Amino acid sequence: MIEAIPDTRAYLIGGYSVILGGLLLYVFSLIVRWRALAREEGWLAEIEQGEKK
Amino acid sequence: MTDQKMSLGLKLLTAAAILFVLSAGCLVFLYAPRERVMGEVQRVFYFHVASAWVGMLSFVVAAVAGVTYLVRRTRTWDLVGASSVEIGMVFGLIAILSGSIWARPAWNTWWTWDPRLVTTTIMELVYAAYVLLRQGVEDPERRARFGAVYAIVGVLTVPITFLSIRFLRTIHPVVIGSGDAAAQGAFDMTPPMLQTFMFSLLAFSVLYFALLLHRVRLARRAEAIEMRRAELAAA
Numbered sequence: 001m002i003e004a005i006p007d008t009r010a011y012l013i014g015g016y017s018v019i020l021g022g023l024l025l026y027v028f029s030l031i032v033r034w035r036a037l038a039r040e041e042g043w044l045a046e047i048e049q050g051e052k053k
Numbered sequence: 054m055t056d057q058k059m060s061l062g063l064k065l066l067t068a069a070a071i072l073f074v075l076s077a078g079c080l081v082f083l084y085a086p087r088e089r090v091m092g093e094v095q096r097v098f099y100f101h102v103a104s105a106w107v108g109m110l111s112f113v114v115a116a117v118a119g120v121t122y123l124v125r126r127t128r129t130w131d132l133v134g135a136s137s138v139e140i141g142m143v144f145g146l147i148a149i150l151s152g153s154i155w156a157r158p159a160w161n162t163w164w165t166w167d168p169r170l171v172t173t174t175i176m177e178l179v180y181a182a183y184v185l186l187r188q189g190v191e192d193p194e195r196r197a198r199f200g201a202v203y204a205i206v207g208v209l210t211v212p213i214t215f216l217s218i219r220f221l222r223t224i225h226p227v228v229i230g231s232g233d234a235a236a237q238g239a240f241d242m243t244p245p246m247l248q249t250f251m252f253s254l255l256a257f258s259v260l261y262f263a264l265l266l267h268r269v270r271l272a273r274r275a276e277a278i279e280m281r282r283a284e285l286a287a288a
Contacts, residue, residue, distance in 0.1 A: 005087065005089060005090075005092045006091070006092045006158065007092060007093075008091060008092040008093050008094035008095075008158045009092075009093045009094075011093075011094040011097070011154050011155065011157060011158050012093040012094050012096055012097060014154045015094065015096075015097030015100075015101065015151045015154040015155060016096075016097065016100070018147060018150045018151050018154060019097075019100045019101070019104060019147050019151050022143060022146065022147040022150070023143075023147070023260075026140075026143045026264070027264075030264075030267055030268065030271060033271055033275075034271055034274070037271070037274050037275055037278055040278055041274075041278055041281075044278065044281050044282065044285065047285060048281075048285065051285075051288065
């Protein structure tokens with residue numbers, strides 16, 4: 001007798017949500033940190049200009 | 054000042070990484086056949102193993118960067134090491150969580166104290182300690198030296214994790230080579246499965262190098278800002 005293939009689609013969706021979600025979250029964190037550094041660089045430039053004046 | 058514009062090489066590598074991962078996804082869902090015993094959840098295997106592979110690769114790269122730093126004393130190698138560890142931790146965590154989701158239908162449990170699961174978790178914790186301890190060192194030179202030595206010692210957890218399913222009694226399937234008779238959830242790969250698996254490994258490796266270059270670029274910018282801030286404070 002042939003056994004039916006179990007329905008494990010919910011676990012498939014869960015697995016790929018974790019994998020792709022984790023990757024996207026990390027990429028997002030890189031973008032956020034890059035933008036935060038850009039802002040900080042802008043502030044430093046303003047302070048440097050203020051000191052020159 | 055740091056190079057704020059992305060180089061052409063990095064743009065191309067990023068595009069290649071996206072293309073490779075999307076192609077691997079197509080192979081996983083459209084080309085690889087459904088496994089008869091586990092059903093659809095077996096498809097998690099392709100990206101789960103690829104994530105674990107990148108995790109281990111990252112820690113090996115961090116150790117190589119550590120050795121190179123200690124020999125050359127170039128700051129960039131310290132940044133490469135720290136960046137690689139961070140990426141390795143992300144992929145290691147993804148591998149543990151996705152493995153746990155696969156294990157539920159395959160082993161009927163989310164977690165078991167199997168040698169592979171335990172060694173992987175220990176490896177992850179060893180590098181979590183690296184991140185925490187490294188942040189506690191103020192002096193950049195000492196921090197870099199500490200990071201290099203730690204990464205060289207810490208990489209010992211990689212072969213232990215990799216070989217744990219080959220030398221210890223385990224229920225975790227061995228992907229390459231024959232498995233333990235006690236392994237649960239093991240399966241023989243058909244040629245399309247093997248091709249999908251190998252391509253996923255390649256895609257994730259390309260993704261790793263793209264992420265590494267982006268992370269190093271970020272670290273260099275952060276370091277340049279830190280130096281400017283120190284100069285301003287001293288002025």
